[in-house]
Amino acid sequence: MSASDRPAIVRALREGGSFLVLLHELPDGDSVGATLAMLLALRRLGKRAMAVGADRVPRPYQFLPMAEQVRVTGEVSLESWDIAIVLDCADPERAGDAWPLARRAKKLINIDHHVTNIGYGDLNLVDPGASATAELVYALVRDLGIEVDRDMADCLFMGIMTDTGSFRYANASPRTFRLAAELMEAGASPEALASSVWESRSISSLRLLARALTTLKVSDDGRMAWLTVDDVALAETGADEQEVEGFVNYPRSLEGVEVAMLFRPMADGRTRVAFRSKGRADVSRVARALGGGGHPRAAGCVLRSGPDGAVDRVLAAARQEVSS
Amino acid sequence: MSASDRPAIVRALREGGSFLVLLHELPDGDSVGATLAMLLALRRLGKRAMAVGADRVPRPYQFLPMAEQVRVTGEVSLESWDIAIVLDCADPERAGDAWPLARRAKKLINIDHHVTNIGYGDLNLVDPGASATAELVYALVRDLGIEVDRDMADCLFMGIMTDTGSFRYANASPRTFRLAAELMEAGASPEALASSVWESRSISSLRLLARALTTLKVSDDGRMAWLTVDDVALAETGADEQEVEGFVNYPRSLEGVEVAMLFRPMADGRTRVAFRSKGRADVSRVARALGGGGHPRAAGCVLRSGPDGAVDRVLAAARQEVSS
Numbered sequence: 310m311s312a313s314d315r316p317a318i319v320r321a322l323r324e325g326g327s328f329l330v331l332l333h334e335l336p337d338g339d340s341v342g343a344t345l346a347m348l349l350a351l352r353r354l355g356k357r358a359m360a361v362g363a364d365r366v367p368r369p370y371q372f373l374p375m376a377e378q379v380r381v382t383g384e385v386s387l388e389s390w391d392i393a394i395v396l397d398c399a400d401p402e403r404a405g406d407a408w409p410l411a412r413r414a415k416k417l418i419n420i421d422h423h424v425t426n427i428g429y430g431d432l433n434l435v436d437p438g439a440s441a442t443a444e445l446v447y448a449l450v451r452d453l454g455i456e457v458d459r460d461m462a463d464c465l466f467m468g469i470m471t472d473t474g475s476f477r478y479a480n481a482s483p484r485t486f487r488l489a490a491e492l493m494e495a496g497a498s499p500e501a502l503a504s505s506v507w508e509s510r511s512i513s514s515l516r517l518l519a520r521a522l523t524t525l526k527v528s529d530d531g532r533m534a535w536l537t538v539d540d541v542a543l544a545e546t547g548a549d550e551q552e553v554e555g556f557v558n559y560p561r562s563l564e565g566v567e568v569a570m571l572f573r574p575m576a577d578g579r580t581r582v583a584f585r586s587k588g589r590a591d592v593s594r595v596a597r598a599l600g601g602g603g604h605p606r607a608a609g610c611v612l613r614s615g616p617d618g619a620v621d622r623v624l625a626a627a628r629q630e631v632s633s
Numbered sequence: 634m635s636a637s638d639r640p641a642i643v644r645a646l647r648e649g650g651s652f653l654v655l656l657h658e659l660p661d662g663d664s665v666g667a668t669l670a671m672l673l674a675l676r677r678l679g680k681r682a683m684a685v686g687a688d689r690v691p692r693p694y695q696f697l698p699m700a701e702q703v704r705v706t707g708e709v710s711l712e713s714w715d716i717a718i719v720l721d722c723a724d725p726e727r728a729g730d731a732w733p734l735a736r737r738a739k740k741l742i743n744i745d746h747h748v749t750n751i752g753y754g755d756l757n758l759v760d761p762g763a764s765a766t767a768e769l770v771y772a773l774v775r776d777l778g779i780e781v782d783r784d785m786a787d788c789l790f791m792g793i794m795t796d797t798g799s800f801r802y803a804n805a806s807p808r809t810f811r812l813a814a815e816l817m818e819a820g821a822s823p824e825a826l827a828s829s830v831w832e833s834r835s836i837s838s839l840r841l842l843a844r845a846l847t848t849l850k851v852s853d854d855g856r857m858a859w860l861t862v863d864d865v866a867l868a869e870t871g872a873d874e875q876e877v878e879g880f881v882n883y884p885r886s887l888e889g890v891e892v893a894m895l896f897r898p899m900a901d902g903r904t905r906v907a908f909r910s911k912g913r914a915d916v917s918r919v920a921r922a923l924g925g926g927g928h929p930r931a932a933g934c935v936l937r938s939g940p941d942g943a944v945d946r947v948l949a950a951a952r953q954e955v956s957s
């Protein structure tokens with residue numbers, strides 16, 4: 310582990326009295342899963358503990374144990390906690406407007422697996438070799454001598470499963486597979502978890518997908534492909550914004566495509582762009598060149614132009630990365 | 634293992650001189666992966682070995698080692714082999730027109746993980762607890778004392794990954810995850826394998842998907858959903874028949890849907906129907922009632938009527954299973 314105060318963190322978890330656990334903005338399966346597992350562990354230790362995030366727990370994760378107890382920022386009064394634990398956030402801003410709540414804690418613990426984590430905690434457990442932050446929470450749970458029950462196993466498995474794209478991405482290591490085996494033995498149900506994430510679509514989201522796919526464009530060399538989803542498509546299908554997430558994986562799934570994009574023209578005249586790479590191209594460089602940011606394989610930016618202008622600018626920038 | 638002549642099979646693999654290995658019709662990742670791993674093992678033992686199937690190796694598996702050496706039935710002359718090994722076939726008919734080639738062998742070995750396997754071999758290794766036939770080939774390879782190299786690991790991992798839906802289905806056990814870890818350590822590349830299966834779509838298949846999704850229908854109670862793909866859609870998008878496979882998973886992915894169907898009206902006036910269940914309903918019963926067959930979660934039939942008549946008949950039959 311690259312920056313590890315692991316023994317000190319275990320002591321702090323044992324000795325602290327009250328804990329605030331932070332999710333990141335637009336939480337994914339790892340943010341929610343790691344948070345709920347931590348919450349369960351703290352309750353098991355008899356601690357006062359609360360989880361808070363800038364956004365609500367998305368629907369696919371709402372069935373997880375204790376998910377209904379996660380608060381959004383506005384519901385939490387400013388009070389002083391012994392310890393704030395920030396999970397799965399490369400930097401504090403990732404926690405959005407929940408971050409000010411954490412700053413008032415006496416001690417800050419930063420647990421994360423992003424290689425770009427800046428080590429902003431008083432105590433840091435940052436391991437880019439972990440497939441998910443849930444892997445690190447699992448390690449702490451075992452250090453604490455807490456038995457992993459079915460509820461905790463489901464939460465931890467959810468984090469690992471979603472962050473590895475169901476064990477398909479390069480971050481899935483032999484260790485990841487062995488942890489998954491252990492979590493199953495502790496009671497995790499991969500099938501039910503996967504079903505909630507990948508088999509609980511709304512009809513409107515399938516109708517929106519049908520429409521989005523009709524906008525598919527592929528560059529002449531076949532290495533870039535993109536979709537466009539505008540407000541009209543959302544309104545006419547009755548789908549909501551969250552359901553657009555993930556559509557960028559369709560152009561990404563094309564043979565030969567290295568960089569996939571999703572253009573989302575917004576009501577204010579700007580266009581939000583999501584980038585995905587299959588691995589060779591570094592889309593974080595493209596996004597940064599356009600004023601955005603992200604990871605080598607997943608990045609984004611917002612451009613001050615309508616969809617047509619945005620496509621032109623983005624293709625020009627992405628083409629350099631694709632041919633390099 | 635429910636019917637296991639495992640030690641006798643290991644002896645037969647050591648002692649035989651020539652081997653014919655059979656794939657099943659329309660081979661999937663497990664049929665191809667298990668076959669190629671067996672072929673690699675036999676070559677390692679210095680045996681004469683050939684693999685044959687009724688159909689060509691589908692595109693996503695063609696990059697696997699030795700895939701180019703798999704023969705289709707017409708390319709193989711009738712000769713007598715010491716041993717024929719039939720893989721992943723619940724009954725001999727599953728091998729299609731490759732089966733007569735196997736019948737001429739002096740000894741028949743049946744290796745499979747389907748619960749319905751009828752034990753048709755002279756020697757049988759049938760284990761419904763195995764996630765994939767590749768798991769059983771792996772067990773034999775270890776019994777033989779053969780070191781698993783990168784090529785073999787990729788083939789075995791492919792079988793396990795595809796038959797468990799990327800470790801999501803109920804057949805993925807803790808043992809499955811541990812085998813996956815071992816295969817990674819032996820050199821398997823989950824990311825490359827997954828990319829070949831799930832990220833190598835053709836543009837025409839995405840265009841066909843867009844069209845197919847516009848045909849989405851959902852029953853009033855929300856428990857059945859279906860798509861229809863006709864010849865016009867295939868012709869106008871330039872997609873081919875194989876690319877329709879898997880589309881039934883889109884209606885299946887809807888929240889609340891228990892049974893999903895795909896209707897494929899054919900040129901001869903009949904309609905082919907594919908069924909998928911999320912687990913509660915047994916679609917093999919529906920398919921059998923309509924003259925077809927299959928497994929509880931995946932089944933099919935062919936009806937002597939056009940699409941409209943087929944939908945009416947199928948819904949009537951499926952409704953009983955859904956409400957039971």
